[in-house]
Amino acid sequence: MDLLRFFTAGNVDDGKSTLIGRLLYDSNSISTDIIETLTRQSKTTGVNTEIDLALLTDGLRAEREQGITIDVAYKYFSTEKRKFIIADTPGHIQYTRNMFTGASNANLAIILVDARNGITDQTKRHSIISAILGIPHILVCINKMDLVNYSEEAYKQIEKDYLTFAQQLHLKDISFIPAIALAGDNVVTQSDKMPWYKGKPLLEFLETIEIAETKQTELSRFQVQYVIRPQTDELHDYRGFAGRVVSGTYQKGQKVTVLPSCIETTIDKIEVNQQEVNIAETNTPVVLHLKDDVDISRGNSIVPTEHLPRTEKEITATICWMDNAAYIPGQKILLQQNSFRTKALVKEVISKVDIHSFKALESDGAMKLNDICKVLIKTAEPVSFDSYSDNRNSGSFILINENTNNTIAAGTID
Amino acid sequence: MSNKKDYLDELEAEAIYILREVAGQFDRPALLFSGGKDSICLVHLALKAFRPGKFPFPLVHVDTGHNFEEAIVYRDNLAKKLDEKLIVRYVADTIKAKKLQDGKGKFPSRNGLQTYTLLDVIEEFEFDACIGGARRDEEKARAKERIFSVRDEFGQWDPKMQRPELWNIYNGKINKGENVRVFPISNWTELDVWNYIKRENIELPSIYFTHERECILTENGQLMNTNEFVTIDEKDIIVKKKVRYRTVGDMTCTAAVESEAYTVDDIIKELKEAKISERGATRMDDRVSEAAMEDRKKGGYF
Numbered sequence: 001m002d003l004l005r006f007f008t009a010g011n012v013d014d015g016k017s018t019l020i021g022r023l024l025y026d027s028n029s030i031s032t033d034i035i036e037t038l039t040r041q042s043k044t045t046g047v048n049t050e051i052d053l054a055l056l057t058d059g060l061r062a063e064r065e066q067g068i069t070i071d072v073a074y075k076y077f078s079t080e081k082r083k084f085i086i087a088d089t090p091g092h093i094q095y096t097r098n099m100f101t102g103a104s105n106a107n108l109a110i111i112l113v114d115a116r117n118g119i120t121d122q123t124k125r126h127s128i129i130s131a132i133l134g135i136p137h138i139l140v141c142i143n144k145m146d147l148v149n150y151s152e153e154a155y156k157q158i159e160k161d162y163l164t165f166a167q168q169l170h171l172k173d174i175s176f177i178p179a180i181a182l183a184g185d186n187v188v189t190q191s192d193k194m195p196w197y198k199g200k201p202l203l204e205f206l207e208t209i210e211i212a213e214t215k216q217t218e219l220s221r222f223q224v225q226y227v228i229r230p231q232t233d234e235l236h237d238y239r240g241f242a243g244r245v246v247s248g249t250y251q252k253g254q255k256v257t258v259l260p261s262c263i264e265t266t267i268d269k270i271e272v273n274q275q276e277v278n279i280a281e282t283n284t285p286v287v288l289h290l291k292d293d294v295d296i297s298r299g300n301s302i303v304p305t306e307h308l309p310r311t312e313k314e315i316t317a318t319i320c321w322m323d324n325a326a327y328i329p330g331q332k333i334l335l336q337q338n339s340f341r342t343k344a345l346v347k348e349v350i351s352k353v354d355i356h357s358f359k360a361l362e363s364d365g366a367m368k369l370n371d372i373c374k375v376l377i378k379t380a381e382p383v384s385f386d387s388y389s390d391n392r393n394s395g396s397f398i399l400i401n402e403n404t405n406n407t408i409a410a411g412t413i414d
Numbered sequence: 415m416s417n418k419k420d421y422l423d424e425l426e427a428e429a430i431y432i433l434r435e436v437a438g439q440f441d442r443p444a445l446l447f448s449g450g451k452d453s454i455c456l457v458h459l460a461l462k463a464f465r466p467g468k469f470p471f472p473l474v475h476v477d478t479g480h481n482f483e484e485a486i487v488y489r490d491n492l493a494k495k496l497d498e499k500l501i502v503r504y505v506a507d508t509i510k511a512k513k514l515q516d517g518k519g520k521f522p523s524r525n526g527l528q529t530y531t532l533l534d535v536i537e538e539f540e541f542d543a544c545i546g547g548a549r550r551d552e553e554k555a556r557a558k559e560r561i562f563s564v565r566d567e568f569g570q571w572d573p574k575m576q577r578p579e580l581w582n583i584y585n586g587k588i589n590k591g592e593n594v595r596v597f598p599i600s601n602w603t604e605l606d607v608w609n610y611i612k613r614e615n616i617e618l619p620s621i622y623f624t625h626e627r628e629c630i631l632t633e634n635g636q637l638m639n640t641n642e643f644v645t646i647d648e649k650d651i652i653v654k655k656k657v658r659y660r661t662v663g664d665m666t667c668t669a670a671v672e673s674e675a676y677t678v679d680d681i682i683k684e685l686k687e688a689k690i691s692e693r694g695a696t697r698m699d700d701r702v703s704e705a706a707m708e709d710r711k712k713g714g715y716f
Contacts, residue, residue, distance in 0.1 A: 229467065
């Protein structure tokens with residue numbers, strides 16, 4: 001059984017939380033005590049006559065009070081076919097950063113569209129964020145079909161509008177489902193009200209979609225997280241580099257280069273849970289041992305000599321500004337890429353992405369909360385990276401404010 | 415993000431990655447160990463992350479004094495077997511030193527009081543990161559919490575000021591006096607934990623499996639163990655049932671569930687059929703209010 005991580009984008013008004021609630025409820029993933037609590041609560045808030053399924057995901061008091069989703073909520077369910085992790089992300093523009101957070105690990109986006117409204121600014125914004133984050137699969141769920149009389153024409157029009165808009169985004173895989181989350185049509189079971197729809201209902205779609213391998217399998221990447229040195233009599237010379245195979249594979253005897261020092265050596269031994277293996281696949285936690293005694297510390301990369309990432313002190317990237325405080329030119333910051341951290345500086349704000357048209361706007365040099373900008377960053381130490389479109393791991397980073405320690409931006413490298 | 419592997423491999427890899435990030439980012443981390451299945455899994459994951467080296471953190475237990483004997487014995491044996499450092503601090507000592515009011519009533523809970531002891535032990539050893547076995551599927555407020563959850567110097571969680579957490583990048587930078595709570599198995603469900611225990615053949619305290627026990631049948635149908643801390647009234651209905659525990663918390667506020675599960679396989683089967691959530695089935699403390707957990711966390715609770 002494998003795992004699919006997806007996120008949902010849309011407003012409570014679009015029926016997003018209701019859709020997730022419906023998915024969990026109809027797939028028998030909600031316990032009776034929680035349903036009891038919900039029934040009690042739904043009566044108090046009085047939104048619906050039955051259970052208000054949206055209350056399932058809105059976990060914070062402020063969210064329940066205001067009827068909105070503020071932060072990402074993670075929900076889990078599994079069927080016989082697959083385990084699912086849902087990042088339920090807020091749709092309002094002021095929570096773009098939370099959406100970025102929830103979407104960063106996802107392989108699929110469910111973008112909710114209210115059938116009455118069609119493609120809105122919000123739909124565009126969510127799609128643009130999905131494009132920036134390289135989400136491999138996009139599912140546009142056209143909800144509230146009952147309010148447009150189950151009209152196939154209305155559905156087709158929205159589909160057409162979306163595809164026209166999405167052309168410029170180069171999204172890889174786009175699908176559409178007409179649904180009524182509130183009543184459950186085409187969520188878990190096929191709707192009998194829209195016989196013209198021949199596709200799968202949502203759950204079956206999620207269960208059966210073949211999760212695209214991102215390109216990262218081609219490039220072998222590994223970063224040192226921690227150096228294991230037992231320093232006991234028995235293991236006096238043991239010095240293993242603990243980390244995760246971020247992408248690709250690593251093999252015993254493979255020629256590798258340590259970055260940023262550029263020292264070439266060979267993999268002497270690979271351990272997985274203290275067992276020696278000849279080959280380690282993507283996503284395996286390993287301990288690497290090298291032939292030569294080279295100086296390596298946390299954050300260094302060990303990569304195949306024939307496929308080196310770029311190692312530079314200047315990077316061009318698209319970043320989403322996430323701090324409440326606006327960017328101050330010259331502000332000293334830290335850049336963190338997985339386990340590697342260095343001092344850095346935003347040297348130039350090159351352009352600002354228009355979040356509703358995807359056009360590059362001329363920048364006035366300012367960056368404030370939820371702005372998405374193309375920037376030039378200068379770092380104190382060289383960074384070893386790939387382009388985000390080739391590798392979501394080695395092509396992503398966060399920026400940290402040195403004073404407050406807050407995560408102030410997230411970036412994808414060009 | 416690969417789909418070649420089983421989901422348990424993916425969850426395991428994520429947890430080991432997080433544990434190694436703690437080791438790499440902090441000077442004085444600790445692993446909060448309760449003797450429950452979730453923290454037992456954390457120890458198992460730490461073995462995979464750091465052996466043949468020693469753990470880069472001690473195991474820390476905040477002992478309420480209301481623990482099940484079996485969990486305490488398990489805890490001590492495990493620390494000895496692994497030859498890892500175990501630090502135990504007692505809520506009873508905190509109550510005495512701080513002149514706190516002990517839990518009162520029929521089922522006197524020290525659940526709220528253990529926050530004081532936890533904050534004290536963090537201060538005593540200047541821990542900058544505390545690893546815990548909390549999972550997001552347990553409760554709605556937990557579903558919102560980050561894997562690296564920054565707490566201020568009073569141990570408080572501010573749900574509206576959480577740092578964005580993206581990809582596999584964990585920002586553990588803090589100021590002096592602050593600390594980070596780290597939850598490596600955030601993305602695991604109760605069933606995932608049991609499937610992992612089965613796959614890895616992890617040994618557990620015996621109270622997780624069915625046994626005969628004398629219990630008070632409470633008004634709302636919960637089975638509460640009779641013990642020295644609980645006041646038994648004449649009108650109480652005392653029953654002898656075959657039960658097990660789904661969580662190992664305090665004897666005074668953790669309910670048993672009727673069960674015929676003798677093995678891990680039996681438990682997995684029961685859970686798949688179970689219609690009631692883990693906390694709902696076993697915790698009296700969460701029934702107080704809709705935002706009970708959110709409020710406790712804001713106050714420094716794990």
